[in-house]
Amino acid sequence: MTETVYLRRPPDWEEHEKPALPGSPAMPWHAPWERVCYALVAVLVGLTGGLGNALFTANLPTIQGQMGLTPSEAAWLSGAYVTFNVTANMLVYKFRQQYGMRLFAEIGLGLYALLCVLHLLLGSPQSLLWLRGASGLAAAACTSLGTLYMLQALPRTYVLKLLVLGVGVSQLATPLAWMLSPSLLNHGQWHNLYMLEAGLALLSFAAVVLLKLPAGVHIQVFGKRDFLSMALLIPGVGLLVAVLVQGTTRWWFNAPELAWLLCGAIVLLFAGLYLEHHRPNPLLYTRWFTQSATIRFVIGAIVLRFLTTEQSYGVVGLMRTLGMTPDQMQPLFVVIFFGTLLGIVLSSATFGLDNAAKQLLAALVLLAAGAFLDFHRTSLDRPADFYLSQFLLAVGSGIFMGPLMLLGVVQGLKNGPSHMLTAILTISMTQALGGLIGSSLLGTYQTYREQSYSVDLVQQINPANPLVAQRLQLQQQALAPTITDPALRSAQGTAQLAATVRREANVLAYNDVFHVVALVAFVYLAWCLLEIGQARRTAARAARHARSLQDSASEVGTDAANATPDDDGDDTDDVPAPAAAPASAARPPPATADAR
Numbered sequence: 001m002t003e004t005v006y007l008r009r010p011p012d013w014e015e016h017e018k019p020a021l022p023g024s025p026a027m028p029w030h031a032p033w034e035r036v037c038y039a040l041v042a043v044l045v046g047l048t049g050g051l052g053n054a055l056f057t058a059n060l061p062t063i064q065g066q067m068g069l070t071p072s073e074a075a076w077l078s079g080a081y082v083t084f085n086v087t088a089n090m091l092v093y094k095f096r097q098q099y100g101m102r103l104f105a106e107i108g109l110g111l112y113a114l115l116c117v118l119h120l121l122l123g124s125p126q127s128l129l130w131l132r133g134a135s136g137l138a139a140a141a142c143t144s145l146g147t148l149y150m151l152q153a154l155p156r157t158y159v160l161k162l163l164v165l166g167v168g169v170s171q172l173a174t175p176l177a178w179m180l181s182p183s184l185l186n187h188g189q190w191h192n193l194y195m196l197e198a199g200l201a202l203l204s205f206a207a208v209v210l211l212k213l214p215a216g217v218h219i220q221v222f223g224k225r226d227f228l229s230m231a232l233l234i235p236g237v238g239l240l241v242a243v244l245v246q247g248t249t250r251w252w253f254n255a256p257e258l259a260w261l262l263c264g265a266i267v268l269l270f271a272g273l274y275l276e277h278h279r280p281n282p283l284l285y286t287r288w289f290t291q292s293a294t295i296r297f298v299i300g301a302i303v304l305r306f307l308t309t310e311q312s313y314g315v316v317g318l319m320r321t322l323g324m325t326p327d328q329m330q331p332l333f334v335v336i337f338f339g340t341l342l343g344i345v346l347s348s349a350t351f352g353l354d355n356a357a358k359q360l361l362a363a364l365v366l367l368a369a370g371a372f373l374d375f376h377r378t379s380l381d382r383p384a385d386f387y388l389s390q391f392l393l394a395v396g397s398g399i400f401m402g403p404l405m406l407l408g409v410v411q412g413l414k415n416g417p418s419h420m421l422t423a424i425l426t427i428s429m430t431q432a433l434g435g436l437i438g439s440s441l442l443g444t445y446q447t448y449r450e451q452s453y454s455v456d457l458v459q460q461i462n463p464a465n466p467l468v469a470q471r472l473q474l475q476q477q478a479l480a481p482t483i484t485d486p487a488l489r490s491a492q493g494t495a496q497l498a499a500t501v502r503r504e505a506n507v508l509a510y511n512d513v514f515h516v517v518a519l520v521a522f523v524y525l526a527w528c529l530l531e532i533g534q535a536r537r538t539a540a541r542a543a544r545h546a547r548s549l550q551d552s553a554s555e556v557g558t559d560a561a562n563a564t565p566d567d568d569g570d571d572t573d574d575v576p577a578p579a580a581a582p583a584s585a586a587r588p589p590p591a592t593a594d595a596r
Contacts, residue, residue, distance in 0.1 A: 025213040042149035048200040049142025050173025079245040083238040084136030109205040112138035116198030164402030168344035178333035236268030248443040305434030307367040310517040332383035339391040343398020356403035366396030368521030374514040453505035
């Protein structure tokens with residue numbers, strides 16, 4: 001155990017003001033108007049961290065078309081964001097312990113705002129790539145910063161409830177981006193999106209400079225080997241992310257370069273984890289991941305994040321396939337916004353260590369119910385048909401994040417404060433990579449099923465069939481006022497019928513996606529209920545065993561109290577007890593080295 005080296009002398013805080021951990025701000029008394037300002041800054045910073053990427057994702061087809069990007073090039077932009085977002089916490093946590101969160105926030109937000117303005121001036125794919133990477137770094141910093149600001153909004157007794165609110169603010173960014181996008185794009189091109197992103201970054205930068213967090217404890221935490229581990233792990237994660245984002249675009253088995261990227265990712269990650277495994281003070285405590293409780297936590301976190309992709313990939317993808325534009329999907333995301341907000345409020349109001357497992361179970365039930373309601377969708381469905389299912393899914397998404405983070409931190413702190421960074425990185429990676437893996441797996445499955453359905457439907461289209469011939473004739477008649485050439489009109493009618501076949505095949509494939517998500521949800525729910533039942537049975541057996549031991553001890557005590565008289569005939573109860581034991585007899589024997 002290395003000795004803690006303080007870089008600054010800690011102030012003379014009162015007991016209730018002391019920060020919980022090095023790098024966290026103190027919690028002094030604030031005036032009511034100051035607490036309101038801290039809450040407003042927390043909301044601003046939290047939305048800034050999530051809104052940039054949410055605006056990019058919601059308007060990706062528009063940005064891709066206006067900037068002339070191929071689907072593969074657009075995928076690199078998403079990969080840059082995820083790479084920096086996942087790995088940023090390795091730097092954020094230790095940086096804030098040694099230099100403070102305020103300095104990191106000012107550097108991160110300042111760089112983010114600068115790149116936003118630079119992209120508005122250049123407007124090139126290269127500047128956009130740098131901006132997406134900076135957005136991922138800023139999002140990781142803003143999530144931590146927004147949570148720390150929210151913790152200052154109320155006294156320390158409400159710290160757990162404020163933790164849920166601080167983490168949940170960034171969850172509102174995605175539905176808010178879909179609500180804002182139509183009005184932004186109706187009055188210009190992609191520039192309006194980045195003007196809003198740059199404006200939010202500048203506002204957040206000004207807010208954290210003007211209203212600073214209280215000072216905390218600064219200690220020496222960075223070591224030379226930390227940077228070597230980062231130099232191995234960050235590129236390794238980046239290569240893995242590149243494989244995931246490019247797999248469905250270039251297709252897994254048609255692009256040999258994906259295999260080389262995957263090999264590079266395995267080598268770098270293995271080398272980085274090997275180095276961490278043998279370090280005395282590592283960034284990642286690899287032995288923590290061998291514990292059964294940690295394995296169950298990681299599986300649960302990935303599954304919960306996977307289930308939320310039913311909304312971001314399944315429903316949005318289906319609506320886009322049916323030709324729905326952002327302004328047509330805007331009412332749906334209004335419903336999602338209020339559902340997420342309700343879930344965050346409910347989670348915060350009932351939050352606690354005793355209720356964390358119950359909240360996760362409730363979130364899982366809501367996610368499963370939302371996926372179940374999306375069975376048997378057709379090409380006639382519109383955003384209004386998804387209100388109920390997506391509201392339930394949004395409530396579940398708003399509920400699970402706070403309890404998940406609490407359980408992860410508690411699981412890490414069982415091994416000491418040194419495991420805090422490992423727990424935070426685990427939560428971050430399971431959420432970022434879980435969403436990316438979910439989109440990749442569902443996208444692959446949807447493409448495979450769409451091809452299968454297309455083949456089946458095309459085989460059923462025979463021009464000699466009277467129904468097919470009638471459909472082609474009706475389409476040609478509809479095209480007659482605009483196309484006079486009979487041959488061209490016939491070809492156009494056939495092409496329209498083929499497009500209809502592809503649309504119906506996609507709808508059937510998305511139904512299969514909803515089936516898979518619901519199946520995963522119900523299987524994991526059944527597993528959780530089985531684990532809860534086994535835990536209760538184990539606790540009941542332990543309680544019965546404890547009661548039996550207590551009853552045995554009481555019976556022994558009763559027998560001793562009712563003992564027969566001594567051999568000399570005198571009753572032991574008649575013998576007076578000694579007034580006091582000698583001091584030498586009362587003193588315990590000296591402790592040995594083993595006892596110490």
